[in-house]
Amino acid sequence: xxxxxxxxxxxxxxxxxxxxxxxxxxxxxxxxxxxxxxxxxxxxxxxxxxxxxxxxxxxxxxxxxxxxxxxxxxxxxxxxxxxxxxxxxxxxxxxxxxxxxxxxxxxxxxxxxxxxxxxxxxxxxxxxxxxxxxxxxxxxxxxxxxxxxxxxxxxxxxxxxxxxxxxxxxxxxxxxxxxxxxxxxxxxxxxxxxxxxxxxxxxxxxxxxxxxxxxxxxxxxxxxxxxxxxxxxxxxxxxxxxxxxxxxxxxxxxxxxxxxxxxxxxxxxxxxxxxxxxxxxxxxxxxxxxxxxxxxxxxxxxxxxxxxxxxxxxxxxxxxxxxxxxxxxxxxxxxxxxxxxxxxxxxxxxxxxxxxxxxxxx
Amino acid sequence: xxxxxxxxxxxxxxxxxxxxxxxxxxxxxxxxxxxxxxxxxxxxxxxxxxxxxxxxxxxxxxxxxxxxxxxxxxxxxxxxxxxxxxxxxxxxxxxxxxxxxxxxxxxxxxxxxxxxxxxxxxxxxxxxxxxxxxxxxxxxxxxxxxxxxxxxxxxxxxxxxxxxxxxxxxxxxxxxxxxxxxxxxxxxxxxxxxxxxxxxxxxxxxxxxxxxxxxxxxxxxxxxxxxxxxxxxxxxxxxxxxxxxxxxxxxxxxxxxxxxxxxxxxxxxxxxxxxxxxxxxxxxxxxxxxxxxxx
Numbered sequence: 001x002x003x004x005x006x007x008x009x010x011x012x013x014x015x016x017x018x019x020x021x022x023x024x025x026x027x028x029x030x031x032x033x034x035x036x037x038x039x040x041x042x043x044x045x046x047x048x049x050x051x052x053x054x055x056x057x058x059x060x061x062x063x064x065x066x067x068x069x070x071x072x073x074x075x076x077x078x079x080x081x082x083x084x085x086x087x088x089x090x091x092x093x094x095x096x097x098x099x100x101x102x103x104x105x106x107x108x109x110x111x112x113x114x115x116x117x118x119x120x121x122x123x124x125x126x127x128x129x130x131x132x133x134x135x136x137x138x139x140x141x142x143x144x145x146x147x148x149x150x151x152x153x154x155x156x157x158x159x160x161x162x163x164x165x166x167x168x169x170x171x172x173x174x175x176x177x178x179x180x181x182x183x184x185x186x187x188x189x190x191x192x193x194x195x196x197x198x199x200x201x202x203x204x205x206x207x208x209x210x211x212x213x214x215x216x217x218x219x220x221x222x223x224x225x226x227x228x229x230x231x232x233x234x235x236x237x238x239x240x241x242x243x244x245x246x247x248x249x250x251x252x253x254x255x256x257x258x259x260x261x262x263x264x265x266x267x268x269x270x271x272x273x274x275x276x277x278x279x280x281x282x283x284x285x286x287x288x289x290x291x292x293x294x295x296x297x298x299x300x301x302x303x304x305x306x307x308x309x310x311x312x313x314x315x316x317x318x319x320x321x322x323x324x325x326x327x328x329x330x331x332x333x334x335x336x337x338x339x340x341x342x343x344x345x346x347x348x349x350x351x352x353x354x355x356x357x358x359x360x361x362x
Numbered sequence: 363x364x365x366x367x368x369x370x371x372x373x374x375x376x377x378x379x380x381x382x383x384x385x386x387x388x389x390x391x392x393x394x395x396x397x398x399x400x401x402x403x404x405x406x407x408x409x410x411x412x413x414x415x416x417x418x419x420x421x422x423x424x425x426x427x428x429x430x431x432x433x434x435x436x437x438x439x440x441x442x443x444x445x446x447x448x449x450x451x452x453x454x455x456x457x458x459x460x461x462x463x464x465x466x467x468x469x470x471x472x473x474x475x476x477x478x479x480x481x482x483x484x485x486x487x488x489x490x491x492x493x494x495x496x497x498x499x500x501x502x503x504x505x506x507x508x509x510x511x512x513x514x515x516x517x518x519x520x521x522x523x524x525x526x527x528x529x530x531x532x533x534x535x536x537x538x539x540x541x542x543x544x545x546x547x548x549x550x551x552x553x554x555x556x557x558x559x560x561x562x563x564x565x566x567x568x569x570x571x572x573x574x575x576x577x578x579x580x581x582x583x584x585x586x587x588x589x590x591x592x593x594x595x596x597x598x599x600x601x602x603x604x605x606x607x608x609x610x611x612x613x614x615x616x617x618x619x620x621x622x623x624x625x626x627x628x629x630x631x632x633x634x635x636x637x638x639x640x641x642x643x644x645x646x647x648x649x650x651x652x653x654x655x656x657x
Contacts, residue, residue: 053551074557086548090570099566100556152556 002064002077002155002188003029004050010058011045011212019045020212022059030186032179034203036193037235042212044160047192051080051158063156074103079149080158084165085141087133093144094129100152118151121181139170146178150185157182157189163198175201196236200224208232226350230357233281233350239312241350242287244322246280248273255280255349258318261295263346267362270351278360279352284312284327286348289340296341299324304334313340394635400628407622419629428605429613429630436609439523440587447527448579451534452572456564458535459542469539476532480590484597487525491598511599515606518599522607525598526591534579541575542568581645588638610634 004027011020019042027033035043048054050061052073061069068076079100087096094115101111119129122143133141142162149157162178163171179202182189193199199206200220208215208223208231215235216228227233233241247256252274256262290296297317305312311332314325326342334340351360401419405412423429454472461468478486491511493499499509511517545568553563569576592611595601601608601616608616611634618627 051551051555053554073551073555074559078555080552080555082548082552084546084548086546086552088549088553088567090573099553099558103557103562148552148556 003027003031003062004033004156004188004190005062006046006050006059007062008059009046009049009056009061011042011049011054012057018212020049020057023207023209023214025207025214025217027188027190029188032182032189032191032202032204034191034193034199034206035209036196036199036203036206037209037215039194040211041209043192043194043209046209047158047160047190050156050190051078052076076156077154078156078158079152079154080160081145081149081162083161085133085145085162087141087144087148089133092130092132093124093136093147096133096144097148097151100148104152114151114153115147118147121150122147138166139174142166142170142174146181150181155188157187159189159191161193162191163193164195171198178202196238200236206236208235226359227281228359230279230281230352233352233359237283239284239325239327241281241283242324243279243281243352244324245277246351247277248275250275255351257297257344261297263344263349265346265362269360269362273353273360277354279354279357281350281352282344282348284325287324287326287342287344289326289328290343291341293341293343296343297324299326299340299342301334301336301338301340303336304332306331315340317342397628397631397635400624401632402625403628404625409622409624412625415625419625420633422626423629423633431605432608432610432613435519435607436588436611439519439526439591439609440584442523443526443530443587443591444580444583446523447530448534448576448583450527451531451579452538452576454531454535455538455542456568458539472535473532475529476536478529480529480593481597483525483529484594487521487528487594488598491521512603515603518603518607522591522595522598525594526587529594530583530586534583537575537579538572541572545571577645577649580649581642584641584645585638588634588641610637 006023006025008022010022012018037043049056056069063076097115098111163174205219206223207217210231216232223236248270252271254262254264299315299317301315303314311328316323403412404415458468490496491498493510502509511521553567589611595607595612599607601612614627614630617623
């Protein structure tokens, strides 16, 4: 068990490209931190730096009380689960798990006990232990990769998109299993994914990265309820947040969406934005149909998607045909071409500065 | 699911394989059958008449201590050529794999020896080690060693082994390098995290994963050492001194075209063919079991 502390960690490649622009985070003992962001945002690089597979160009990296910047991966007391599992193809499942233990110099009986124990936790049968990785299904390989990490009893687990090679159903199943395992073992974990659903469901805290910069660090609920930037707002939540141009009224007490429709806001924070343009965000699930409300947006439906439990209505409004998605629970009978009145409530809006893309707190 | 694509009857596929079949028949099957037939004949010294003698040529061969000597020599030679050239090629490939800058140049240079014809390679080594004009005997002399492979059979053997192995290193290097490239990087990283140092990673991960390449090269190198080293031996030692470098393939030539014992020579080439077929079968049957192929 150990904490992982990143202090102004940077990665600069020899060609001068700066992949990580100074990341600070303190992963507490037993915490599950998820690094999330689009591909190329630097999340895997950051994880590989923690693992010791990439050099640290600047800053201080601590695992427990030890500065590990220049330590070999094997000296950091970590275990890693790779995206392609990286199982040794020529070894049996048993030997895959025992490999690290043999190098540690444990006795045969102790190795056997540990491997059998972990196989039991992961529900791998004795027969499966004698097989080669290629004879296993994707889900089983995933389990073996996890087993190889667990069996070493590391103080930190690192996961590099471990579920991205699985099909949708298995992914949900393994996600639950990883969460349960991490909770029961209580091992500090850092998990990299580009999938925001995985990030939201697994992490105690999430770190959203974009082009090597931390956009926001917080609990899933914090990120969902108070996204710190436009990027986070659009990245977290599915379908993603509707973003539209709006203008703050001359008195700073209203947000004007179109010439006729505006939302009244009583906040002194907006006075400096009076008369200026802002970005207005509202989540699809927070939009409501408001029959007879004259302050409602007239949405022209272009596409309807039935998910069963929910219905997604895509459409546009206004002269510049701003796109908007509405999510309602249940089955909604609407067809392209319909006009639906949509109301936006004061409590559910997010405002962002047009220039800095940062959140404007109300 | 259908395992094969089915086409209607057409002459086209037969036409397309015809050139390959013709080449095989004309340049392999026909000469091989000629050798088989020849091996059962005895010709008179002037080549005017021949007599069918059944297996007499083979009986003579097996009774000839010189032939058994050549037999042993060939196995010794092949074993050393294959292990020396594969060993050095593997070492070079592992090193080249670690080179980041200028790896293209490095690789190109290492591949060049393969483009040298066997006779030219032989001539090169012949001059380098020539006891009277060669640079290396000259250097060795300063170190107090008197090199003369024209007199010393062991030195002559060492020389042809080195030359033959050197010639094959480039080829082996190319395959080992490709093999190394095909090992996923994450496997090496996983082993590093598991605590294995570079040497241990090589022994327990890299080398086993290279085994398909190693096995392929073993077959190729053994065949090379048996058959294709003729040019090198001929250019450097011509089988001497006192037959000490007369490997089987050289003896086939020497007895047939120099000694004009065509029947005996044909019998030797039949045996040689049998040995290589046998060795390849053994390699596929026993060595291949130790090979682990990836998915």
